[in-house]
Amino acid sequence: MTPTPAVQPFFEEEHEEFRGVAREFVAREVTPHYAQWDAEHLMPRSMWTAAGGAGLLGLAVPEEHGGMGLTDYRFRAVLDEELVRGGALGVALALHLNDDWVLPHLLAHGTAEQQERWLPRILTGELVTSVAWTEPGAGSDLRGVRTRAVRDGEDWVLNGQKTFIGNGISGDAALVLARTDGRAERAGEDSFSLFLVHRTDSPGYSAGKQLDKMGVRASDTAELFFEDVRVPGANLIGAEGGGLRQIRQLLPQGRLAVAVAASAVARATLESTLDYIRERTAFGTRVLDFQHSRFEVAELTVEVEVTEAYVQRAVHAFNAGALDVVGASKAKYWASERAKAVTDRCLQLHGGYGYILDYPVAQAYLASRLLTIFGGTSEILRETIGRDAASTG
CATH class of the missing domain: 2.40.110.10 (Butyryl-CoA Dehydrogenase, subunit A, domain 2)
Structure with missing residues (x-):
């Protein structure tokens, strides 16, 4: 029997080292305060300066402007995973707006004077965009x-x-x-x-x-x-x-950002749900031990793993300079719709507790609904994907 070839891990050692920095930052600066920020509908400036101090802002800013020049998008994916696991998708999206929607325009089209004036301030959290x-x-x-x-x-x-x-x-x-x-x-x-x-x-x-x-x-x-x-x-x-052309040129990164966040939401929600139904009992039986629950878990596990693989392929394409608007639209459409569906079904597995906002699944359910709208609605993405398919079919 031919042995199954080894699969190259998506994350490498340097990404896992970065994960340690991100995880420590989230545990110290974000998770203890996030409920208060959510209640106040605003994150303090201290979050931004702390993120800057930890080296988590402007990852792609070149070294000549004080940055690390990390254009490998897997580093951003690591940060998303840690923020989502810490229950702070709002922080992830705020950082994406700064680093995936504004910063690319400054890097690709900013003059030397503009970059010198703005990039160092983005790195420190002094300039939030x-x-x-x-x-x-x-x-x-x-x-x-x-x-x-x-x-x-x-x-x-x-x-x-x-x-x-x-x-x-x-x-x-x-x-x-x-x-x-x-x-x-x-x-x-x-x-x-x-x-x-x-x-x-x-x-x-x-x-x-x-x-x-x-x-x-x-x-x-x-x-x-x-x-x-x-x-x-x-x-x-x-x-x-040149505004529309610039937006179209850099749109793939913004849509990839949403896809990566959506994939992280789906994974984190599934994992927290598994923890819950392993402990929760009904009629003297663990919820996980009911056949319906196991079938749901089987389907959800496959959906999450397929989504992760698809989004990871898009990340590799982006790193290689080969992710176009259609490819990014496909990844964003699939991942955001899956995140919405996964969180809905996971909430159902929680029963009444899933409807209580103190539970992570309820927060994930509300947050995931934004992902099919932010960065281009699913309807617009289907139009983009469909036009491309019709023209190349």
């Missing part, structure tokens, strides 16, 4: 963005409104997508530009009330308003008119 793309009338349809920036000498004057902005209250600066073509007709490919807009330097930049979310409440989300905000020309990120 948000992504200000979505608007009340334009969610996933970025061509529907109505916020406008008009050139005035060396500066731009910005007017508009954004919504669903993570880190909108706590953030120091927002990566704003604004229309810059000055035309009245429907926007084209070159109609938009990206600006990093700083709150303290920008009169007219204000945050509305914090939006009261059903889950992930420790991570703040708000509306942002820009009224005649003067933005220095030096804060334009990339080429004028």
Whole structure:
């Protein structure tokens, strides 16, 4: 009989060493305080500076700017796993907004002066960023963005409104997508530009009330308003008119981030559920010993393992520079939908206790519902995947 070939482990020794740092940080700085942050709907700045001090921010920032230059996305996956196991998906998503949605634009399209000015501050947690793309009338349809920036000498004057902005209250600066073509007709490919807009330097930049979310409440989300905000020309990120192209180019990393977080949620929820049904009894029998429970566990285990393998393949593709928008959309769609389904079925295995917010499965259930929306809804992703399949079939 031919022996089964050995499977190369996804994580290597250096990743497990990093896991020790991440686990210690979560145990010391996050888990003891997360319930309070969730109740207050806000994480303190001390969390960011502590994460910076532990070397957990801006992993991909090059050494020349004080970073470690860790472009291997497996390090980010390790951090997600530890945060999710510590019951702190809100922290994971807040860090993703900073490191997977804003930082890539600064690394790929920022000038040398911009990188020197901003990257060291991101590393220390001094500069917390948000992504200000979505608007009340334009969610996933970025061509529907109505916020406008008009050139005035060396500066731009910005007017508009954004919504669903993570880190909108706590953030120091927002990566704003604004229309810059000055035309009245429907926007084209070159109609938009990206600006990093700083709150303290920008009169007219204000945050509305914090939006009261059903889950992930420790991570703040708000509306942002820009009224005649003067933005220095030096804060334009990339080429004028290149905003949509830049977003499309870097979208795979953002969607991969959600896929990785979703996979971690599914795994952690399954493991905590197994612990629960090993101890919980009904009619004198462990819940795990009922045939229905074992069948559920069998299906859930396979779903989680398949999801992990699929997401790990996407991570390898990203590390090799081969993950495109369609590939990232597939990973994000599959992993987020599986996380939603897994947490729902795990909650059912908890019975009445699954409905109590003190239990991790209830928090995971609420949090996972966001994952099929954040970073592109499942409906939009299916459209992207379906169009690609139709054009290549």
